[in-house]
Amino acid sequence: MTSGTEPQAKAPPKSKRAEKAERIKEPPPPGGIADIYRAALPASIPVEAEQTKWDVALTVPAPQLREALRVSREHPTLQMDLLRNQTAVDWTDQGLEVVYHLYSTALRHAVTIKAWVPSENPSLPTVSDLWRMADWAERECREMFGIEFEGHPDPRNLLLDEDFDLPVLRKSHPLAPIEVKQGVDVEYFAKEHPRETPPVRKDDAEGDDERAQRIAAAKKQAAAAAGAPAETKPAQELTPEELAEKKAAQVERVKKARALAAAARAAKAGGGAPAAAKTETPAAPIEAKPAAPPPAPATPAPPEKKAATDLSPEELAQKKAAQAERVKRARELAAKARAEKAKRGG
């Protein structure tokens, strides 16, 4: 029993995984299909026989594989007319094992024929002219393991994309997570799409700046042409006097609005009593409203709220403390409610 398989002879040191797979090969029973094969095949084809869990597997050298398969099909004592399955097994550094499962519908016997090919540029002659079934089987084997079948009439991809040329069923191809596109070399993918790099390009930012400046200039020009008032100027360009004036006007407006709101609140509280007196603020919009009742004498008017900017530091501190107190109380209440809920739930 000579092996005669080149890849096995010059194989580099075996991986741990491959060592594990090394097993004591069980010889097939005498007088079985292995002996028929030995008699039928020409003497130039060495055969290594092994009993698997069901069939007998015969390993032949890759260059003589096609001849062995042709004899299997045509020899009267074999008549293997049904190629039922064809596939490959990747044994990593040992190479690829191409497997053919044959069956004879006339003689009702089965056999497995195997051959070893190297991992780099594996190639075998096609048998699609012997069994037409091998047409699709070899196409699948080619795209999944990268084995070229010389003389195949139509070596396109079958199950995978048309332009997909990575052997996905090899052990070197990882079962990648979903975010990584399947089939794309993972290292290459990481190099091309580093996650840390921010997705901003410099030229984009520059372009944005330029555009903003252009727009601002155009706006200024338009405003000058229309003779716009000074208030439309941006805040940075105002003189200190102008700024103070503007602030005062704003404070006045806020005061007016607050007084109006207070009046409206009071009217709501008074239940729509007839208006005896108008509020002191004769603002134009309020006249449209039906009534602004007098402030209720019993309830003391709330202290007028000042804007935060007008408060003295002491007042500010006081306000802050009051707020902190309120938050604290609310938190306590919430904690209590939670505890009660938990108690009821438990």
Next chain:
Amino acid sequence: MTQAQVTVEPVVVEEEFDTVDMNINMGPQHPSTHGVFRMVLTVDGEQVKDVTSYIGYMHRGGEKLTENLDYRGALGYQDRTDYLAAFNNEWVYCNAIERLAGIEAPERAEYVRLILAELNRILSHFMFMGAFGTDVGFFGTAFTWAFKERERIQDFFEAVSGDRLMYNYFRVGGLAWEPYPTFVEDARWLLRQVEAGIADIDELMTNNEIMISRCRDVGRMSAEDAISYGVTGPLLRAAGVPLDLRVDEPYSIYDRFDWEVPTGLRGDVYDRYLVRLEEMRQSVRIVAQALDQMPASGPIMAEGLPKVLKPPPGEIYMRQENPRGEYGIYMVSDGSDKPWRMKVRSPSFHNLSSLRHQVRGSYIADAVIILGSVDIVLCEVDR
């Protein structure tokens, strides 16, 4: 009575009339491609000159996934190849591991598996009858009649396994749990219903004028061609080759039953229908005998199984007769808890590869019927 004179205008045949071949794309989304399958027909008028098949739209890499899961963890994937014969697929996968690891399932579990697998074959063929009836032209009628029985079987499977389609009920070494108490009685009742259902389908379809005129001599394939293309199952038997793995390479307990393998004479579409119809009757016979022989009590799971299954290094090509043909699992163990290699040989894949051979020279309308008679499950083709 005077006889009317009828003059017949001679039909003018233009010999010099040139036609141009046209490519017609059919699918992948097409009601009569039975799934996500695309074929490009090169037609000359109504006649198909060539056809190119495009598959792989549903390729999920089930083999790669199984190689990265432990032996028991990948069991659920096996339901999802041929979803119309999930019990049969599970059985092949479990049997492959059992032979690799040297486990023997108890007899009672084998009987339950066999009964469920044979009922699944009937279910699958009912599905074929319905879908094929739609392809041929009695739209809806066959579908409704076939689905009446299919639904009964489906209900039974749901009672047994808890699921309608992806059962996941078989385990390595036996069954997931004891079948429910009235399993045998319900199965007997179901068989009576199914027998009546088969008779209904027979009456509706076998001698139907539409059926015969559309199916006779369509898609003929000789035995040699069928074997060369790796065609198995009802298609091969319709071509006259009595190859049935339940008889020729017996597995499990199939040698204990008395039944026959039906074969056809012409290998056309009509013969494929007849073979499937007869197979349903034979499956009823097998199940009836199995129900009689089945032990009333006993274990349903092999004893002393390890928590983590590590079959010794070795390999097996396990093949069984599925409703669509030879379903094989080639499994290589390297002694670890995951299969080193797992390859599914699906019958639909190889049956479909013979489509080009069958369709060339027929008409477009016949191409649809031929494709329907192949009875493909695209999930199984693409895996």
